[in-house]
Amino acid sequence: AQTVTQSQPEMSVQEAETVTLSCTYDTSESDYYLFWYKQPPSRQMILVIRQEAYKQQNATENRFSVNFQKAAKSFSLKISDSQLGDAAMYFCAYRNAGGTSYGKLTFGQGTILTVHP
Amino acid sequence: DTAVSQTPKYLVTQMGNDKSIKCEQNLGHDTMYWYKQDSKKFLKIMFSYNNKELIINETVPNRFSPKSPDKAHLNLHINSLELGDSAVYFCASSQDWPPGVGDEQYFGPGTRLTVT
Numbered sequence: 001a002q003t004v005t006q007s008q009p010e011m012s013v014q015e016a017e018t019v020t021l022s023c024t025y026d027t028s029e030s031d032y033y034l035f036w037y038k039q040p041p042s043r044q045m046i047l048v049i050r051q052e053a054y055k056q057q058n059a060t061e062n063r064f065s066v067n068f069q070k071a072a073k074s075f076s077l078k079i080s081d082s083q084l085g086d087a088a089m090y091f092c093a094y095r096n097a098g099g100t101s102y103g104k105l106t107f108g109q110g111t112i113l114t115v116h117p
Numbered sequence: 118d119t120a121v122s123q124t125p126k127y128l129v130t131q132m133g134n135d136k137s138i139k140c141e142q143n144l145g146h147d148t149m150y151w152y153k154q155d156s157k158k159f160l161k162i163m164f165s166y167n168n169k170e171l172i173i174n175e176t177v178p179n180r181f182s183p184k185s186p187d188k189a190h191l192n193l194h195i196n197s198l199e200l201g202d203s204a205v206y207f208c209a210s211s212q213d214w215p216p217g218v219g220d221e222q223y224f225g226p227g228t229r230l231t232v233t
Contacts, residue, residue: 039158043205045224089158095216103148103216104173107160 002027004094006108013082014116020067021077021111023092031097034068034075035105040088048090051075053097079113087115120144121225123208129231130198137194138228140208148172149191150209150222151183160207166191167214195230203232 003026013019025034036048051059051068058066063083067076079086092108121142130136142149150173151163165173166185180196195202208225216222 043227043229045207045209047221050221091160098215103165103211103214104162104175105152105222106162110158110160 002029002032002094002096002106004092004106004108006090006092006111008111009109010112010114012114012116013079015084016081018078018080019082019113021079021090021092021113023075023077023108025073025075025092025094025108027073027094027096029096029098033095033097034066035093035095036064036066036075036077037091037093037107038086038088039091039110040085045091049077082115084115084117087113089113121208121210121223123206123225123228125228126226127229127231129233131233132198132200134198135194135196136198136230137192138206138208138230140191140193140225142189142208142210142223142225144210144212144223146210146212146223147188148211148214148216149185149188150211151191151193152207152209152224154205154207154227156204164191164193172214198230198232200232203230205229 032053034051038046049061063080065078089110094106124139148167150165154160164183169185182194185191205227207227209222211220211222
């Protein structure tokens with residue numbers, strides 16, 4: 001079974017600065033997808049960024065980028081120019097591209113991000 | 118228009134009762150999911166339906182029964198509620214099965230269930 005681990009229960013950052021959230025995962029599959037979701041106090045789950053395991057290039061979405069290290073099974077999220085609206089709980093998630101767990105999202109424990117003005 | 122909606126948003130009930138949570142998506146998606154987020158914020162999939170057929174069924178007590186009357190709706194019925202069922206339940210939907218890389222899961226706003 002796949003597992004996802006976020007070792008930082010809480011992180012904080014000053015507004016306009018950069019912060020990196022860590023995520024590691026364990027899988028025996030070679031083809032899979034990785035995601036970062038944001039959950040603000042409103043509870044709504046919002047997809048921030050996604051990465052295909054077969055792509056070497058790291059995904060970027062505006063101020064959000066990832067550092068995907070397939071061999072190390074590491075998938076960190078970098079938030080640049082942090083804004084107050086980035087404050088939320090961030091979840092790393094894994095999904096197989098095939099096999100018996102097809103379609104199932106496996107989430108990490110989450111990291112609470114606080115942004116200080 | 119809300120893409121994935123859930124009713125109710127809050128549900129407080131007593132142990133032993135039976136309750137249902139409804140989910141509807143207007144995205145035209147074929148696949149729907151139920152996730153449970155416990156008090157420690159841990160999110161775990163419970164069920165998934167594709168075109169009204171059950172395709173993922175995690176280890177969930179059989180007091181939980183999903184029902185999909187059509188592909189736009191996936192309801193969750195819970196019998197004999199227990200204290201440990203208190204959680205936030207999220208419905209989600211995605212376009213296809215099997216899902217491709219661009220096949221994002223869209224989440225509803227969640228239903229906070231409190232069992233007293």
